[in-house]
Amino acid sequence: MTESSERRVVSVIVVNEASVLSRITNLFSGRGYNITSLTVAPIPDSKYSRLTIVTAGSVRVIEQITKQLHKLIPVLRVYEHTDMVEKEMALVKFPVTENLTDIDSLCHAYNGKIVDSSENVIIAMVADEPHRVDNFLSVIKRYNPKEIVRSGAVALER
Amino acid sequence: MQISGAQMVIEAFIAEGVDTVFGYPGGAIMNVYDEIYKQDGFKHILNRHEQASVHAAEGYAKASGKVGVAMITSGPGFTNAVTGLADAYMDSVPMVVVSGQVPMSLIGTDGFQEIDAIGISRPCTKHNYLVTDAADLPRILKEAFYIARSGRPGPVHVDIPKDVTAQIAEFNYDMDVNLETYKPHVKGNPRQIKKAMEAIAKAKRPLFYLGGGVINSGASKEVRELIQKTGIPAVETLMARGVLSYDDELLVGMLGMHGSYSSNMAMSETDLVIGLGARFDDRVTGKLSEFAKNADVIHVDIDPASISKLVNADYPIVGDLKNVVTDMLKQTDKIESENYESWRETINNFAELHPLTFHEDSERIKPQWVIKRVGELLGDSANISTDVGQHQMWAAQFYPFSRPNQWITSGGLGTMGFGFPAAIGVKAAAPEKTSINFTGDGSILMNVQELMTAVEKKIPVINIILNNNFLGMVRQWQTLFYDKRHSETDLSVQPDFVKLSEAFGGIGYRVKTKEEFDAALKDAVEKNVVAFIEVIVERFENVMPMVPSGGSLFNMMLLEKKETK
Numbered sequence: 006m007t008e009s010s011e012r013r014v015v016s017v018i019v020v021n022e023a024s025v026l027s028r029i030t031n032l033f034s035g036r037g038y039n040i041t042s043l044t045v046a047p048i049p050d051s052k053y054s055r056l057t058i059v060t061a062g063s064v065r066v067i068e069q070i071t072k073q074l075h076k077l078i079p080v081l082r083v084y085e086h087t088d089m090v091e092k093e094m095a096l097v098k099f100p101v102t103e104n105l106t107d108i109d110s111l112c113h114a115y116n117g118k119i120v121d122s123s124e125n126v127i128i129a130m131v132a133d134e135p136h137r138v139d140n141f142l143s144v145i146k147r148y149n150p151k152e153i154v155r156s157g158a159v160a161l162e163r
Numbered sequence: 164m165q166i167s168g169a170q171m172v173i174e175a176f177i178a179e180g181v182d183t184v185f186g187y188p189g190g191a192i193m194n195v196y197d198e199i200y201k202q203d204g205f206k207h208i209l210n211r212h213e214q215a216s217v218h219a220a221e222g223y224a225k226a227s228g229k230v231g232v233a234m235i236t237s238g239p240g241f242t243n244a245v246t247g248l249a250d251a252y253m254d255s256v257p258m259v260v261v262s263g264q265v266p267m268s269l270i271g272t273d274g275f276q277e278i279d280a281i282g283i284s285r286p287c288t289k290h291n292y293l294v295t296d297a298a299d300l301p302r303i304l305k306e307a308f309y310i311a312r313s314g315r316p317g318p319v320h321v322d323i324p325k326d327v328t329a330q331i332a333e334f335n336y337d338m339d340v341n342l343e344t345y346k347p348h349v350k351g352n353p354r355q356i357k358k359a360m361e362a363i364a365k366a367k368r369p370l371f372y373l374g375g376g377v378i379n380s381g382a383s384k385e386v387r388e389l390i391q392k393t394g395i396p397a398v399e400t401l402m403a404r405g406v407l408s409y410d411d412e413l414l415v416g417m418l419g420m421h422g423s424y425s426s427n428m429a430m431s432e433t434d435l436v437i438g439l440g441a442r443f444d445d446r447v448t449g450k451l452s453e454f455a456k457n458a459d460v461i462h463v464d465i466d467p468a469s470i471s472k473l474v475n476a477d478y479p480i481v482g483d484l485k486n487v488v489t490d491m492l493k494q495t496d497k498i499e500s501e502n503y504e505s506w507r508e509t510i511n512n513f514a515e516l517h518p519l520t521f522h523e524d525s526e527r528i529k530p531q532w533v534i535k536r537v538g539e540l541l542g543d544s545a546n547i548s549t550d551v552g553q554h555q556m557w558a559a560q561f562y563p564f565s566r567p568n569q570w571i572t573s574g575g576l577g578t579m580g581f582g583f584p585a586a587i588g589v590k591a592a593a594p595e596k597t598s599i600n601f602t603g604d605g606s607i608l609m610n611v612q613e614l615m616t617a618v619e620k621k622i623p624v625i626n627i628i629l630n631n632n633f634l635g636m637v638r639q640w641q642t643l644f645y646d647k648r649h650s651e652t653d654l655s656v657q658p659d660f661v662k663l664s665e666a667f668g669g670i671g672y673r674v675k676t677k678e679e680f681d682a683a684l685k686d687a688v689e690k691n692v693v694a695f696i697e698v699i700v701e702r703f704e705n706v707m708p709m710v711p712s713g714g715s716l717f718n719m720m721l722l723e724k725k726e727t728k
Contacts, residue, residue: 019344020343020344023293023295024281024285024293027282027285028285031285031286035286065471068471069468069472072467072468072472073468075467075468076466076467076468078289078290078310078342078344078345079344080344081343081344
């Protein structure tokens, strides 16, 4: 019974209507499945929205999740990604007293830059594969980040 | 035409061919009840509790194959109905439940009798709607009926705020339902069907495993024909009772926790499970890793999510059973009935070794006898509802079912209190049949107020209470698995069931002998009014065989052999 649990990325195309998001998240919570991250935004020029859900589970669990998602009336399509481009954004707030050159260089290495500055803090942005964002966030610990926000992953099948 | 939201509900019901609505009025749904008062397109049955309204609608749907309809008010009216929604969802019962809601301006203010109804009904309905504009109501009601009855059927909940029922808007019901995101598979994949038929032709010990989906799909006739043509034996789940007639030689019996020895052994020995509209429920499979261990599995179901959910399907076929089985019937030429002769013999030997039976007692009536006796006296002329517990299992085991939609029970959710209101719905759907509800002394008290409904509307349901002064099934588990610690299951303190029925205007009988029972049943059928027949039965009778929870299907506790002189 101990099937290996792996990270999975699922995209769901849904009708953009009231309570559709809770239908999706209810399905996960009601069955004890965890959501690692979830992003949602309308698809331009359509009545649909696209969700990208990062979750973890065995092949069997993911198959059930996919089928159960599909069973929801407002769900048009469900993709379980294997070959995809995946990106995630992170914003980090640093004290302005930290080494801004170092931070700026690091951001560049992760497709980012310093996007805002004020009297006391700067805000840096990176956009990269989720595991690279993990990496970035562990590297910048030494610069005393005050606040970190991640967007959750978005993905497109190749 | 320009009409109010409340009028739209009435017009939509009439357009859908609804002839009976079960419900209970209240503040938020009053506008609709005002329109019910004015119309004569359908009749309304006032239950005495909202849970009963929904169960009655379920009974109506299960007996007629049509969409059941219930109507309730907001807040407590709705929360009372939730058990019925969950019950219908688990058993795939087509149903539309309309509830009132506080006016839009009060939503989210903790208004009087406000509750987030669609938030609560979401996990126990196939779909639900909060109507925010009367202009959407015709489309929503049309979709609700369509979703309820199509694909894998289920309950749909429509929550309508009070001001929306008063709002005037254009009503046009003459439209096609076009849901881009909901298109159930009807036709099975021909290649998969062909492969499945080849697998059947090659199998040595194939077994049909029939579920409630056969009844939902209206495919009993086709399934009977397929079984007849192939000579392959069949087992039924609890929900599939009546798909095959009790006297069909190829019907092995019911399988599962309280299935017959021969059915459970057949399932354990088969080399090819042919699952039709069944969902491999834990009460059927027992320990999953041991279930039909050496068999390949063909699984036909309209719900892709049911396939390979618990047991891996080697031949998955998504489609409507009636359609798929009709296709299967065209490809039976390579299947030779004679090839299964020894397999059928093996199964017959199982049945002879441990037949489904019980021991008579000269002192007290055995509950199983009551079921058998009703079967002998009424047989096909009765529809059978039940509550939940020992009596339900005995009814499933011993009643001679002869047709689909004859058997109405709460299988998936196991709702005590289901039987009486369901039997009211059954009688409303099929007035020409006697409506029997087998119940227990525990279950009957969970919706006993329905005596009033049945008396008022002259719905002559006969409730046969198998009284063992116990919450019998729980008592059985306590006896077997909790060292006889009968915690809170002794129901020795009871009402006088005869007087109880009479207090509402029904009739009652208390019987202790077989002769008294025959006379009471005959009298109740003739009098044609709602009745309680309380039968004092053996207190400590257990439902056997029994597969202990989580055990392997072939490891059954069996009826103790009686000492022979």
